[in-house]
Amino acid sequence: MEANRFSFEVIYRSKKSSARVGKIITPHGVIDTPNFVGVGTNGTIKALDNKTVHEIGLQLMFCNTYHLLVQPGLDVIAKGGGLHNFIGRDLPLITDSGGFQVFSLAYGGVNDELKSRGEKKRDGSVLKITEEGVSFRSYRDGSKILLTPESSVAAQKIFGADMIIPFDELPPYHMKKKELNKSLERTHRWEQRSLEAHLKCPNNQAMYGVVHGGIDVDLRKKSCEFVSRLPFDGYAIGGSVGKNLEEMISMLQFTLPMLTPEKPNHLLGIGDLRSLQYTIPLGIDTCDSSYPTKAARHGLVLTKKGPIKLLKAQYNTDFSPIDPECSCYTCQHYSLAYLHHLFKAKELSAYTLATIHNLHFMVELMQNYRELIYKDQI
Amino acid sequence: MEANRFSFEVIYRSKKSSARVGKIITPHGVIDTPNFVGVGTNGTIKALDNKTVHEIGLQLMFCNTYHLLVQPGLDVIAKGGGLHNFIGRDLPLITDSGGFQVFSLAYGGVNDELKSRGEKKRDGSVLKITEEGVSFRSYRDGSKILLTPESSVAAQKIFGADMIIPFDELPPYHMKKKELNKSLERTHRWEQRSLEAHLKCPNNQAMYGVVHGGIDVDLRKKSCEFVSRLPFDGYAIGGSVGKNLEEMISMLQFTLPMLTPEKPNHLLGIGDLRSLQYTIPLGIDTCDSSYPTKAARHGLVLTKKGPIKLLKAQYNTDFSPIDPECSCYTCQHYSLAYLHHLFKAKELSAYTLATIHNLHFMVELMQNYRELIYKDQI
Numbered sequence: 018m019e020a021n022r023f024s025f026e027v028i029y030r031s032k033k034s035s036a037r038v039g040k041i042i043t044p045h046g047v048i049d050t051p052n053f054v055g056v057g058t059n060g061t062i063k064a065l066d067n068k069t070v071h072e073i074g075l076q077l078m079f080c081n082t083y084h085l086l087v088q089p090g091l092d093v094i095a096k097g098g099g100l101h102n103f104i105g106r107d108l109p110l111i112t113d114s115g116g117f118q119v120f121s122l123a124y125g126g127v128n129d130e131l132k133s134r135g136e137k138k139r140d141g142s143v144l145k146i147t148e149e150g151v152s153f154r155s156y157r158d159g160s161k162i163l164l165t166p167e168s169s170v171a172a173q174k175i176f177g178a179d180m181i182i183p184f185d186e187l188p189p190y191h192m193k194k195k196e197l198n199k200s201l202e203r204t205h206r207w208e209q210r211s212l213e214a215h216l217k218c219p220n221n222q223a224m225y226g227v228v229h230g231g232i233d234v235d236l237r238k239k240s241c242e243f244v245s246r247l248p249f250d251g252y253a254i255g256g257s258v259g260k261n262l263e264e265m266i267s268m269l270q271f272t273l274p275m276l277t278p279e280k281p282n283h284l285l286g287i288g289d290l291r292s293l294q295y296t297i298p299l300g301i302d303t304c305d306s307s308y309p310t311k312a313a314r315h316g317l318v319l320t321k322k323g324p325i326k327l328l329k330a331q332y333n334t335d336f337s338p339i340d341p342e343c344s345c346y347t348c349q350h351y352s353l354a355y356l357h358h359l360f361k362a363k364e365l366s367a368y369t370l371a372t373i374h375n376l377h378f379m380v381e382l383m384q385n386y387r388e389l390i391y392k393d394q395i
Numbered sequence: 396m397e398a399n400r401f402s403f404e405v406i407y408r409s410k411k412s413s414a415r416v417g418k419i420i421t422p423h424g425v426i427d428t429p430n431f432v433g434v435g436t437n438g439t440i441k442a443l444d445n446k447t448v449h450e451i452g453l454q455l456m457f458c459n460t461y462h463l464l465v466q467p468g469l470d471v472i473a474k475g476g477g478l479h480n481f482i483g484r485d486l487p488l489i490t491d492s493g494g495f496q497v498f499s500l501a502y503g504g505v506n507d508e509l510k511s512r513g514e515k516k517r518d519g520s521v522l523k524i525t526e527e528g529v530s531f532r533s534y535r536d537g538s539k540i541l542l543t544p545e546s547s548v549a550a551q552k553i554f555g556a557d558m559i560i561p562f563d564e565l566p567p568y569h570m571k572k573k574e575l576n577k578s579l580e581r582t583h584r585w586e587q588r589s590l591e592a593h594l595k596c597p598n599n600q601a602m603y604g605v606v607h608g609g610i611d612v613d614l615r616k617k618s619c620e621f622v623s624r625l626p627f628d629g630y631a632i633g634g635s636v637g638k639n640l641e642e643m644i645s646m647l648q649f650t651l652p653m654l655t656p657e658k659p660n661h662l663l664g665i666g667d668l669r670s671l672q673y674t675i676p677l678g679i680d681t682c683d684s685s686y687p688t689k690a691a692r693h694g695l696v697l698t699k700k701g702p703i704k705l706l707k708a709q710y711n712t713d714f715s716p717i718d719p720e721c722s723c724y725t726c727q728h729y730s731l732a733y734l735h736h737l738f739k740a741k742e743l744s745a746y747t748l749a750t751i752h753n754l755h756f757m758v759e760l761m762q763n764y765r766e767l768i769y770k771d772q773i
Contacts, residue, residue: 059740060733066744068728089711089736096712097732105728157739333467334474350446350483354475355438358467361535362437366444368743 023179023223023250025281025302032393034298035273036386041251041281041302043109043179044221045101048076050281051297051386053288053379054111054305058084060104062376063310064368067106073345073373074380077109077179079305082172083118086162087155091172099177110178111305114169114211114227117255117285119143119151120187148203150184166210174218180283182253183211185227190257194233201236204229205243212247223250225283228276231257232268241275251281251302258287262295269299290319290382297386298395309379313371316360319378325353327371332357345377346370401557401601401628403659410771412676413651414764419629419659419680421487421557422599423479426454428659429675429764431666431757432489432683436462438482440754441688442746445484451723451751452758455487455557457683460550461496464540465533469550477555488556489603489683492547492589495633495663497521497529498565526581528562544588552596560631561589563605568635572611579614582607583621590625601628603661606654609635610646619653629659629680636665640673647677668697668760675764676773687757691749694738697756703731705749710735723755724748 021042029038041048055062055070057078062070070078080100085091089103097103100110122142144152150165166184173181184207188200208226215224226244230236244252254272259265265287276282281302288306296304309319316327320340325332338348339356347356347370359367389395399420407416419426433440433448435456440448448456458478463469467481475481478488500520522530528543544562551559562585566578586604593602604622608614622630632650637643643665654660659680666684674682687697694705698718703710716726717734725734725748737745767773 059736059742061737061742061744064743064747066729066748068724084740088739089732093712093732093736097714097730103730103733103736105730105733334471336475346446351444352475352481352483354467354471355481355483358437358471358481359439361466362462364437364439365442365743365746366439369442369747370444 022221025251025279027279029391031298031390031395034395035300036298036390036395037300037302038387038390039281039302041109043223045107045109045179046076048109048303049383049387050302051390052076052303052383053293053309054079054283054303055376055379056305056307056310057104058307059088060085060100062372063307064314064365064372065376067104069373070376071106071108073376075108075376077111077303078106080104080110080112080176080178081115081118082112082169082176083115083164085112085176086115086164086172087157091175095175099175101177109180110176111180111225111283112173112176112178112182113285114166114173114182114184115164116151116169116185116207117187119153119164122153148206150207166207167214170211170214174215174220174222177220178222180223180225180251181215182225183208183215183227185229185255188229188231188256190231190260192231194236197231197233197236198239201229201240205240208244209247212249216248225249225251225253225281227253227255227285228272229256230272232259232264234271237268237272238275241272245275245277249280251283252276253283253285255285258284262292265292266295266299269296269301273300288379293382293386297390309375310372313375314368316367316371318356318371318374319382327353327356327360327367329357339374343374343377345374347374347377400599403629403657405657407769409676409768409773412773413678414676414768414773415678415680416765416768417659417680419487421601423485423487423557424454426487426681427761427765428680429768430454430681430761431671431687432457432661432681433754433757434683434685434688435482436685437466438463438478440750441685442692442743442750443688443754445482447751448754449484449486451754453486453754454758455489455681456484458482458488458490458554458556459493459496460490460547460554461493461542463490463554464493464542464550465535469553473553477553479555487558488554489558489661490551490554490556490560491663492544492551492560492562493542494529494547494563494585495565497531497542500531526584528585544585545592548589548592552593552598552600555598556600558601558603558629559593560603561586561593561605563607563633566607566609566634568609568638570609572614575609575611575614576617579607579618583618586622587625590627594626603627603629603631603659605631605633605663606650607634608650610637610642612649615646615650616653619650623653623655627658629661630654631661631663633663636662640670643670644673644677647674647679651678666757671760671764675768687753688750691753692746694745694749696734696749696752697760705731705734705738705745707735717752721752721755721759723752725752725755 169184226249284304547562604627662682
């Protein structure tokens with residue numbers, strides 16, 4: 018049987034907002050949208066194995082090219098028959114270009130930078146940024162790695178994720194408009210080169226064009242027009258999305274209507290519960306975030322009534338599950354009191370059980386969002 | 396249905412050695428012997444949850460009273476309906492008395508002490524050792540905890556493990572015979588008090604008398620005679636078992652024949668693969684050890700052909716499972732190369748997947764030992 022080609026279909030548009038229900042078909046299965054994409058940087062969701070992730074029903078997982086290039090390296094994944102095969106996941110995968118991580122090395126912490134707290138700085142790992150691309154030293158073995166639009170796409174072709182992302186430059190938040198425009202133009206040249214490299218070796222992968230431009234209306238418009246002109250299969254909204262929720266909402270409000278509505282869009286790196294309440298009505302189809310899994314490892318579990326801090330003393334003798342109505346493995350088998358104890362005792366199973374719950378919560382939350390859209394309630 | 400009372404039956408005796416196949420019946424199910432007992436100090440095998448441990452088929456789990464008293468505390472487990480209920484395990488459990496850990500605080504590291512490298516020393520946590528018992532400070536909240544034969548048994552009754560152990564003194568390896576004899580006599584008085592406390596509240600728990608005496612023939616004999624005279628349900632071989640395998644074998648050779656053969660015996664804390672080759676032919680029924688799970692977390696996985704160090708460079712591109720013939724979850728789903736990668740990337744799933752394999756290996760290994768005994772091959 019031939020693998021499915023990539024396609025996207027909008028099934029329903031809310032009468033109340035720009036929210037929409039859709040279906041992305043990929044060679045490794047269907048992604049119902051809107052949906053949450055789990056972050057599996059190194060080819061695994063932290064504290065879970067991929068078969069467990071499969072059972073939880075996470076339809077799309079995000080892996081990071083930069084990390085995978087450094088460890089285990091391209092050669093290993095190539096010999097292992099591609100990323101799906103290597104990591105034991107037969108559901109859809111998406112990889113990024115590596116640009117985000119490389120530039121966060123150049124400009125300091127990504128969060129600082131995106132939230133405008135950072136200053137432009139260089140650490141030792143980034144060696145050179147030119148029109149050709151970026152060279153950096155592997156933090157693992159010190160070897161020199163050159164990342165260009167062509168090499169990033171070549172790596173992502175070998176990884177074989179269902180969706181791939183062109184190589185882009187991540188400009189710092191504080192950049193002035195003139196410099197930001199220069200960075201945007203370079204990103205566009207790099208995206209064009211990435212797309213050309215992608216189209217030279219046609220396969221079943223889809224490439225999402227990345228929209229940049231920070232929070233500047235003109236530059237976002239310029240970027241939307243650029244990516245819309247090219248035969249990308251979808252769009253990823255990247256770059257700085259603002260220093261707070263308000264700036265992000267405002268940016269999405271003017272950006273999303275400028276993208277071809279028949280193609281799927283993805284919001285890079287933003288998927289916390291509060292943001293979702295705003296981004297889904299604006300028409301976001303997918304988004305990735307490490308928030309639910311990171312929160313879990315810090316003992317914060319998500320429920321419909323709000324988050325629960327498992328380490329709080331009140332859960333010491335609370336023998337009910339996290340959520341009596343939750344059907345996840347953790348809630349079916351273990352109590353708050355036991356989870357509290359496992360976190361207190363710093364047992365590794367604590368991190369696994371909390372992550373199972375939070376990922377299951379996200380899967381159900383997105384299912385619920387889709388139902389609300391069908392009912393025109395959002 | 397009334398819960399099963401504790402009983403033990405020897406089903407087969409090897410014609411080649413003192414090895415025997417038996418069956419321990421407990422209120423929470425059967426333990427086939429000889430068997431390996433997993434260490435779940437805080438009420439969980441490290442890196443696994445208890446339902447997964449159940450699926451792997453581990454028939455008996457060992458929890459530590461000292462740790463459980465400190466965290467979550469007796470009160471929490473009492474309110475939670477006992478240990479089985481609190482931790483979500485409905486297969487057999489065994490708890491120790493807390494003595495071992497308390498005395499290891501007084502005399503330094505347990506391993507150092509048992510292996511004769513230690514010197515008698517006190518740290519701040521042990522406050523007082525008297526005929527009454529031992530008082531110590533909780534490492535968690537600084538509260539004072541008094542552990543006596545009576546309070547240890549009372550705690551173990553509330554925990555409700557299928558098998559419990561009387562309170563004993565752990566003498567340091569270097570003790571001279573005269574002092575060791577004094578310690579032994581105190582242990583015997585404490586064991587007697589423990590047994591009396593146990594028999595005052597008859598329930599379905601079994602109590603194993605602990606045999607002490609270090610590596611001294613006379614003292615081991617004295618201890619065997621003492622515990623054999625009392626209505627214990629089985630025997631645990633404790634105290635110093637020697638500074639190397641040879642000393643332990645020699646000690647077991649003269650100790651085991653002095654115990655009532657109709658009752659089950661347990662070797663405390665020794666269950667590595669090399670030791671098992673010697674202890675099973677000598678007639679050991681059960682033994683606990685953190686070796687297989689600790690080894691797993693260090694990337695050492697067990698196979699019939701010897702242990703594999705997952706971090707070795709040669710496994711970088713080895714896409715076969717740990718053992719092609721192994722039916723464990725890890726071998727069914729993941730390759731050596733992927734496990735190598737997870738360990739390199741320090742992903743938590745590495746520890747879980749390696750632990751699943753090693754625990755499964757131990758379960759199968761013990762099954763195999765039982766078959767060899769039936770065939771008189773050991």
